[in-house]
Amino acid sequence: MLKAMLRGLFAHKLRLILSALAIVLGTAFMSAAFVSGDTISRGFTDLFSTVNENIDVQVTGKSDVPVNPAGGEGLVTALVPQSIVDKLKTVDGAQTVTPQVVSDGARVIDKNGKAIATTGAPRLGGAWVDGDPAVEIREGNPPRAADEVAITANLAKTGEFKVGDTIEVITLQPRQKFKVSGIAGYAGGRDSLGGETFVFFTLPVAQELMLGTPGMYSNVDIKAASGVSDGELKRRVETAIGTTEYKTLTGQETADAQASGIQSFLNVFKIALSVFGILGLITGAFLIFNTFSMLIAQRTRELALYRSFGASRNQVLNSVLLESILLGLVASLIGLGLGVLLGWAMTKLLASSGLPSGSVVLKPAVAIGTLLVGTLITVLAALIPALRASRVAPIEAMRDAARPDKPLRTMTIAGLITLAVGIVLLILRGTKAVDNNVITLGLGSFLIFIGAVMLAPALTRPITGAIGKLVDWAMPGRLGVRNTGRNPRRTALTAAALMIGVTLATGAAVFASSVKAGVTDLFRSDLNADLVIAADFASGPTAGFDPAIINQVKAIPGVTSATAIQSDAVRLNGKDGFASALDVEPSKTLFGLKAKSGDIRDLNAGEVILNDAFATETGLKPGDSTTLVTARGGESPLKVVGILQPNQLVGSPVVSFADAQGFRVPVAQQGYVKVADPSQVDAVRAQMKTLVADNPEVTVTDPSEQLKQSTSFLDLLLNVLNVLLGLTVLVAVLGVINTLLLSVFERTRELGLLRAVGMSRSKMGWMVATESVLISLLGALLGLIVGTGLGIALVKIFGGDFLKLTIPWGFLITALIGAVIAGLVAALLPAIRAARLNVLQAISYE
Amino acid sequence: MAMQPAARAVTVWKIYGSGEAQVQALRGVSADFERGKYTAIMGPSGSGKSTLMHCLAGLDTVNAGEVFIGDTQVTGLGDAGLTKLRRDKVGFIFQQFNLLPTLTAEENIKLPLAIAGRAPDKAWYDTVIQTVGLGDRLHHRPAELSGGQQQRVACARALVSRPEVIFADEPTGNLDSKSGNDVLNFLRDSVRHHGQTIVMVTHDPNAASYADRVVFLADGEIVDELHSPTADGVLDRMKKLDRRGDADA
Numbered sequence A: 001m002l003k004a005m006l007r008g009l010f011a012h013k014l015r016l017i018l019s020a021l022a023i024v025l026g027t028a029f030m031s032a033a034f035v036s037g038d039t040i041s042r043g044f045t046d047l048f049s050t051v052n053e054n055i056d057v058q059v060t061g062k063s064d065v066p067v068n069p070a071g072g073e074g075l076v077t078a079l080v081p082q083s084i085v086d087k088l089k090t091v092d093g094a095q096t097v098t099p100q101v102v103s104d105g106a107r108v109i110d111k112n113g114k115a116i117a118t119t120g121a122p123r124l125g126g127a128w129v130d131g132d133p134a135v136e137i138r139e140g141n142p143p144r145a146a147d148e149v150a151i152t153a154n155l156a157k158t159g160e161f162k163v164g165d166t167i168e169v170i171t172l173q174p175r176q177k178f179k180v181s182g183i184a185g186y187a188g189g190r191d192s193l194g195g196e197t198f199v200f201f202t203l204p205v206a207q208e209l210m211l212g213t214p215g216m217y218s219n220v221d222i223k224a225a226s227g228v229s230d231g232e233l234k235r236r237v238e239t240a241i242g243t244t245e246y247k248t249l250t251g252q253e254t255a256d257a258q259a260s261g262i263q264s265f266l267n268v269f270k271i272a273l274s275v276f277g278i279l280g281l282i283t284g285a286f287l288i289f290n291t292f293s294m295l296i297a298q299r300t301r302e303l304a305l306y307r308s309f310g311a312s313r314n315q316v317l318n319s320v321l322l323e324s325i326l327l328g329l330v331a332s333l334i335g336l337g338l339g340v341l342l343g344w345a346m347t348k349l350l351a352s353s354g355l356p357s358g359s360v361v362l363k364p365a366v367a368i369g370t371l372l373v374g375t376l377i378t379v380l381a382a383l384i385p386a387l388r389a390s391r392v393a394p395i396e397a398m399r400d401a402a403r404p405d406k407p408l409r410t411m412t413i414a415g416l417i418t419l420a421v422g423i424v425l426l427i428l429r430g431t432k433a434v435d436n437n438v439i440t441l442g443l444g445s446f447l448i449f450i451g452a453v454m455l456a457p458a459l460t461r462p463i464t465g466a467i468g469k470l471v472d473w474a475m476p477g478r479l480g481v482r483n484t485g486r487n488p489r490r491t492a493l494t495a496a497a498l499m500i501g502v503t504l505a506t507g508a509a510v511f512a513s514s515v516k517a518g519v520t521d522l523f524r525s526d527l528n529a530d531l532v533i534a535a536d537f538a539s540g541p542t543a544g545f546d547p548a549i550i551n552q553v554k555a556i557p558g559v560t561s562a563t564a565i566q567s568d569a570v571r572l573n574g575k576d577g578f579a580s581a582l583d584v585e586p587s588k589t590l591f592g593l594k595a596k597s598g599d600i601r602d603l604n605a606g607e608v609i610l611n612d613a614f615a616t617e618t619g620l621k622p623g624d625s626t627t628l629v630t631a632r633g634g635e636s637p638l639k640v641v642g643i644l645q646p647n648q649l650v651g652s653p654v655v656s657f658a659d660a661q662g663f664r665v666p667v668a669q670q671g672y673v674k675v676a677d678p679s680q681v682d683a684v685r686a687q688m689k690t691l692v693a694d695n696p697e698v699t700v701t702d703p704s705e706q707l708k709q710s711t712s713f714l715d716l717l718l719n720v721l722n723v724l725l726g727l728t729v730l731v732a733v734l735g736v737i738n739t740l741l742l743s744v745f746e747r748t749r750e751l752g753l754l755r756a757v758g759m760s761r762s763k764m765g766w767m768v769a770t771e772s773v774l775i776s777l778l779g780a781l782l783g784l785i786v787g788t789g790l791g792i793a794l795v796k797i798f799g800g801d802f803l804k805l806t807i808p809w810g811f812l813i814t815a816l817i818g819a820v821i822a823g824l825v826a827a828l829l830p831a832i833r834a835a836r837l838n839v840l841q842a843i844s845y846e
Numbered sequence B: 001m002a003m004q005p006a007a008r009a010v011t012v013w014k015i016y017g018s019g020e021a022q023v024q025a026l027r028g029v030s031a032d033f034e035r036g037k038y039t040a041i042m043g044p045s046g047s048g049k050s051t052l053m054h055c056l057a058g059l060d061t062v063n064a065g066e067v068f069i070g071d072t073q074v075t076g077l078g079d080a081g082l083t084k085l086r087r088d089k090v091g092f093i094f095q096q097f098n099l100l101p102t103l104t105a106e107e108n109i110k111l112p113l114a115i116a117g118r119a120p121d122k123a124w125y126d127t128v129i130q131t132v133g134l135g136d137r138l139h140h141r142p143a144e145l146s147g148g149q150q151q152r153v154a155c156a157r158a159l160v161s162r163p164e165v166i167f168a169d170e171p172t173g174n175l176d177s178k179s180g181n182d183v184l185n186f187l188r189d190s191v192r193h194h195g196q197t198i199v200m201v202t203h204d205p206n207a208a209s210y211a212d213r214v215v216f217l218a219d220g221e222i223v224d225e226l227h228s229p230t231a232d233g234v235l236d237r238m239k240k241l242d243r244r245g246d247a248d249a
């Protein structure tokens, strides 16, 4: 009995393959995200264990100041002095004590004058340590003189450097020339451990250039004498040097700490990517729902026959559910296999750019989770059709298969209510009546989307009819339009699958374009500068220029005001945040700084001007005293001299350049320049360029260009999002193909008739293509409308000056064109089927 | 020169399958279908009536022999040629499922013209519509028409493009006798008054009696024919044919 029913399932191979493909794609994406994430993660864990293999205990300085959120974890500012090293040598059980100098930010300049970049890995610089078992000189000699360096082999390869060459390195100091004395590599023939680069200096040079302080170390590695455990040695070290100023970790702890940062990043990566896999699966659920509905509609007579033989409702229900479980499980298995393969390929690709890799990691939880999610979504999608199948009455075996479509009224009313509830939730959030973002934004948006999906069947005929007017003049077009309206539920569900991706992409596009417009407006209205010097976004947190250069800029004829801005994460008044050093007087012109209270004037060391929000929050007033903690400068007293009026461009406390010397890096990130006469701008620009000509990480541009650069990451983000959403679109296209194939199959007789009365093959194709394009356009249109609506709601809800509601017309139009193309692509196979139809078989087909 | 027939079969052979399962559906059939005449094809079930009609209309290929519609040689035409032939020179009426459910009766009637991108000849179109006698039901979908009305729409559709010949395969097979007679009258009138050529396959002696000539088919061969038939005359011949079949067995 079951066997007979299952045979029914496998009779529709093509449609089954399409449904399975949707699940395969979704699960493959999901598992690939986890597999590659876990593999890379394992690679890093292995890497850090290797790095710390020879370290039993490591001592580092403790920093009070938060890490700059812009990056720079590898930039060491909490240092260990020689006195502590000496103390460590006296610790009982410390066999060897090796003080080290290693820090991020040694940028080697290549032959084109550009700083050699890595893909996210640090560019380390430090002191050469003789006898380190992990590092070996492959060619030449270790650095022995102040002007000598050894470089890692990967650096030598990318820069095409040989022993004896002269290279230039930017560190905390501007570029300096060194002679390459040797090429180094790691044990096991590795050019680099995980894509990082390393420049080895002599100890005093490393201390000066990488740590900024002579006689200091970044860390001290201690090897335990035999019989002393790592934990025991750690305790002894802690007793010797205390735990307030220095951090003592065992080698294992160090490895874990180093890996944990990457682990948490990889977790975000895994989850974010698998969300798109799940979105793909949800899109696939529409397709599966459609497929099962169609299969069951076609098999109504067959099922009724079983019922009349005495099969129970549950037997029918179970047989359909079993079909879906089988389908889901098999497809998820294939998806998982594909995912592992994809994950493997991805890690191999990343490994070629230097990321550590190893054998593929497939955690049992990932395997089970993938199978479970894939199968569960398939079964859920098949549930309603299965229930419908179980309600087939035995009498329907005798009835004509064609049953009229149920009226859409109930569905439409339910949809309107759902939509209304969603909108009310968003309004509640907008008016701040309810503050819970999950309930208001999350549930509200979800309900609006579901409401729109439920309304879609009722909208199908009006919308496709309206669009269809364009093609109504030709018979194939007209027939295609009419066919679209024949089964509004099916058409709408097929279109709804496309809606998912389009809605999300549109919402994001509206929000992003509003951010861009908002930021642009702010810049345009508040910034009164003609030229900008800025460290390149991609050059990392160590890049910048000597703030003193601004004094030379001020001397250029035509320059009326100029200031550098040097920012860093600090602790001010006990609160973690940013502070910036800038010249206050010129900033009044450049940024429109105005006093709310106290004096707004150039600052001396130990003085601070607070931004309005900071002052309000802390209650500090002009004349009050507070403290500043910087990464290198430690704690120092500050006196509040003034409070700024709210200003969009300067949104953090302002300190003097003298106090900024305690910042992590001695460079300014930005400089703004006002020129008296627009005609002088080009001349000033040229002179400014010569001032920073030897700094490859800094460019001279104008504000609009800088704005474009700083908002370009938004475009990048959007592009990544759209590529990832492409998965859902792909699945949705599979759904369109599926629906069309079914339609062609169902209408064989009609198609035959059309051929018999003289419709040509190509016209048959165009008829199918019309239907296909209309379905995709319907989905895209609904998605664009809902997405734009949600985007507008978000912009309104979050408000703020950095948001200015802007509809991305370009995106909307591109999406519509994309929908037409997607529709044409989806039509290809079904159209060929329709065109190839054997006329005689079609008309004699019962 | 004698007037060219509207459709012509010359020693047409049609063989299905091969080896043991081989069926010779047509065995050297030759027949002329005169212009402006109403011909019925009759014969026992499985005698090859539908096959002959499909071969004549270019819906099916033949194994040997030649088929002409007017001066066009059908055998040897490619898909494009056959499509054009069906569009411009041939009309069809099937037993059922003749109409597209998404189009109204009127649109269905105009379908061949719309496909060809031709405007209907107004006078002729009005005449056809008049004869169909659908009145205000013209703007209804097929699902809202009776079986007889649907078949009359199908007839009108076949007529509207003034094809060289109309092929009808048991057009009244699914109708009661009243609706059937309506359809048959309609077809006969189009031959009498408008010079249409019609070839109709039927099982029904009464239907055949509307024709000018009846061709009898048995075992893939033309075995007999009757001019200006009456229902009784046809029945008579059919009985003879059946007896012949029995004698063969």
Ligand SMILES: Nc1ncnc2c1ncn2[C@@H]1O[C@H](COP(=O)(O)OP(=O)(O)OP(=O)(O)O)[C@@H](O)[C@H]1O
Pocket: B016, B017, B023, B024, B025, B043, B044, B045, B046, B047, B048, B049, B050, B051, B052
């Ligand atoms: N596609 C096919 N494949 C194999 N044999 C076929 C095919 N179509 C028809 N035949 C055979 O050819 C013969 C003639 O069939 P045809 O359909 O022409 O008969 P008919 O006279 O129209 O019969 P009926 O009155 O039952 O419609 C029959 O023996 C039939 O089985």
Ligand SMILES: [Mg+2]
Pocket: B049, B050, B051
């Ligand atoms: Mg037949």
